Amino acid sequence: MLVQVYLDGGLSNNQPVLDDRTIRVNPLASSSHITPKDRPDMNEEVRKFKKAGVELEMSMENIKRIWRATSPLQDMDYLYQEGFRRAEDFIDRDDFHSFCR
Secondary structure (H helix, E strand, O other): OOOOOOOOHHHOOOOOOOOOOOOOEOOOOEOOOEOOOOOOOOOOOOEEEEEOOEEEEEOHHHHHHHHHHOOOOOOHHHHHHHHHHHHHHHHOOOOHHHHOO
8 A cells, every 4th residue: 555645835835935025924923914913911921933934923822723723613704804804904004015016
């Protein structure tokens, strides 16, 4: 029996940057352009690490997001609206025009 192993794209560089106008999106709080913005509580030290070309935050909120990603989806509309709000926040930024040259 032949066994083949596949790795998810998230384990490699799944966000290639083509040029300085590339807009990166990530469902976890990270250094990407469109991403959740966590507000750690005062007692929580947020550690950051770089994986696949993106600096990720190891916060409790990101751990919850990873957990929810492995669970059956309950409310797809909520996730859609959350992503839509994040994209609007990015477009409303003062430096958005630098991506539109």
